[in-house]
Amino acid sequence: MNELVFFINKALISGLVIGSVYALGAIGVTLIFGILRFAHFAHADLMTVGAFVSYVLMALMAAAGFSAPVPLAFLAMFPAMVITALLAIWLDKTFYKPFRDRGSNPVIIVMASLGVTLMLQGLVRLFGGTRARSMYIGENKDIYRIPFPGAKRDLILTEPQLLLIIFTIIAVITLAVFLSRSRLGKAMRAVSDNPDLAQITGINTKHVVWTTWVIGGTLAAAAGTMLSLDVVLKPDLSFGLLLPIFAAVIVGGIGQPYGAIAGGMLIGFSETFAVFNWAVLLRPFRDSFPDWFELPTKIAFVPTEYKLAVPFFILILVLIYRPTGIFKGKVM
């Protein structure tokens, strides 16, 4: 039973946590890809910027002697989401819209987004330094230990993990209601399906574009903040996120928000399962193996250093066998 608890702690919960982060990032990227038709490479850095804004607000609140039952950074996350959304709209207006208006090839916009990536990275490190920071000042990270029947170990869940999972569920439900019920949400789906037709029917494309950036920016800020709450805030947070998020988008099908969630979870779980030491789970059955079979101490599909190869491998498989992704997205 101890081994099962170990499996749940190390594989299921961490898979769920990192999968939620990927999913929140991938929703934004897939909407931008579907509606504005370009791969937004600066998205992971938008997450870092969002996390840094949260950090600054949190530090201000802590300096003002504010205290709350949840981590301060979680409270700071909500204004940070608004700020990041505004930043995203400004970035679009300044750096991407001129190319769209000129009718440039989407590749040029992708390249512009690489330029924006570098600028955001440079600014974050210029003002935030290069060291890692804790998102807690004078607070402790709460850890919940839930006893598991028949096992000596407890299930372990930290407060940020719980908040992240709850936030992801609420965000996904809100997004689903928004996309299927509201006028603007329906307009977004219409533009994603056929931009020309949508414009002819009188949909205000400007509002649709703004909404896309608002959704992308808020979710990016939330994902970045909660990931750094769970681990630490690093200026190169975005480094390991970009590839898994794009893999999640393509696996889920471009332009499909539900696909992005499924893709994010798939990538998250694949990563943790690939590096998980499966020998632990086999250990209880040690005595029932034949004599010639010696159980190795470590059975993992991929060494931890090569975690990055997992999303890439899944991406390649999807590109070969099903370029539309699971949810039949666009192929561009």
Add this chain to the structure above:
Amino acid sequence: MSGSIFQKYARDFMLAGGLFVLILLILMLQGSAYTSRMLVEAACYAIIALGLTIQWGYAGLFNIGIMGFIAAGSFMFMFVSFPVNERFWNSAGPGMLVEPIVTLLIGVALIVAVRKLRMIPGWLRTPLTVIIFATTYLLVTAGIDPAAKVIESEAGFIGGFGLPVFVGWAAAGIIAGLIAWFAGRICLGLRSDYLAIATLGIAQIIKTFLKNADWLTNGTLTVSPLPWPVPKPIDGNFTEARSIYLALTAAFVIIIYMLLERAYHAPWGRMMRAIRDNEEAASSMGKDVNKRRLEIFVLGCILMGLGGAMLITFTGLFDPSGFIDLNHTFLIWVMVILGGTGNNRGAILGAILVYIIWVMSEPLALSLFDLVRVYGLDWFGWQAPGDLDSRALQMRVFVIGLTITLVLRFAPEGMLPERIRQD
């Protein structure tokens, strides 16, 4: 088009002349050892930039994994040309490596057989490939792990084969081309964004592998000194040795430039541009779009691998953690789009100019932030953070990003635009 050759190429001459004056100025200010080092590195970057300009300028391929191809080429050069490590060959390592290598070869042969043999029914191919792939992977990793431990403890790392430098450079190009061939086979049929994502991933994986496979690459312990194709500097007389090296790299740049120009004006180059400008039209004229793209992608990556190998040969140090996206991917993009997309002279001149600015910008940024530190304390009593110097260098990241967006927006054709032949 009329007028003398000077009128026709006025921009080229002005740019080259300006660069020449700039180099002379640096020569006077910084001395010949410094200038020759800078020029050699700029020439190596020019080769890499030529590789990118044919991918992007001739065929519109969006490669942001240049760093990976440079790293792969550099490793291959080290592996082929670094002196033989006797301790490895006398240890148990070589014997232990035979089994995984043979397994790998058998696995690859079986996969190729499954994909090509006609007698295997189509529905069976995919499951068979997956099974063979998984088994090979498990067997090879299971065989490599103990061998790696033995090698690391007994011999450090495998070492090289001690072959001549030019063989190593050729191997560098070949390995980069091979990787490009695999990547291109999968991604070139899709929209260019996919190629961007895939190349980004490949670059990261290659770097991770080189950093962690200590038994093969010596990992973060780095490998030096690497052999030179020309006599090494003796008694600190850098200028002479570096000048000979510079002559060699310059010869490479000129030969590659001439070959590429020929290809550009040949029917092959015309076909490439036709594909880039209108894919549908070209394919309806019977051109095999994906195959042509694969050709140019592989060719470009070969140049990147070669340029990367020449670069690390010159510095004499193979350090897997030294390959970073900023220096080895985005800097080269700036060189190409600033120099002029689709113009080989633009790529070379852009590479030299951008590299000079890049080298100069480091002391510039540091002294600028030193001023900030001094005056911040004097005027506002502002205590600068301790890591100000490392932050100052981040300014360069910002500037590279800004340059990319500004050039794309206000001068999308670069300094030397592509010449459209009008006749």
